[in-house]
Amino acid sequence: MDFNANKAIYLQIAEHVCEHIMLGTWKDEEKIPSVRDLAVQLEVNPNTVMRTYDLLQQKAIIANKRGIGFFLTPDAIKQVKAYRKSVFLADELPQMFRNVYLLEIDLEELQKRYQTFIEENFNQN
Numbered sequence: 001m002d003f004n005a006n007k008a009i010y011l012q013i014a015e016h017v018c019e020h021i022m023l024g025t026w027k028d029e030e031k032i033p034s035v036r037d038l039a040v041q042l043e044v045n046p047n048t049v050m051r052t053y054d055l056l057q058q059k060a061i062i063a064n065k066r067g068i069g070f071f072l073t074p075d076a077i078k079q080v081k082a083y084r085k086s087v088f089l090a091d092e093l094p095q096m097f098r099n100v101y102l103l104e105i106d107l108e109e110l111q112k113r114y115q116t117f118i119e120e121n122f123n124q125n
Helices: 009-023 035-042 046-058 076-102 107-121
Strands: 062-065 069-072
Touching: 009 035, 009 046, 009 076, 035 046, 046 062
Parallel strands: none
Antiparallel strands: 062 069
């Protein structure tokens, strides 16, 4: 995994885990890689993965079953979407609005491009 120097590694790992959940690679109530296994896979310090897992536990995305390992919660997808939505609205959307304003992109053009994006990427009939 290539890490962005502008964002904490544990947050980037959290995004990686959340993507696996949202894509269905990891399913609700399923065991996820151990701290050590994920650290080896991503070539990071296990303490960094533990920090990620602590964050995801606070967000009710994963739970620790003592002696067994970490598991996704029954409503992990719902919790991931809530977490990712709050991060997007707080961190990414203001920057996007700034660029829209500075580049004088009108809402009609944004709406058209958004609709095209949805049709090309998600409406696969």
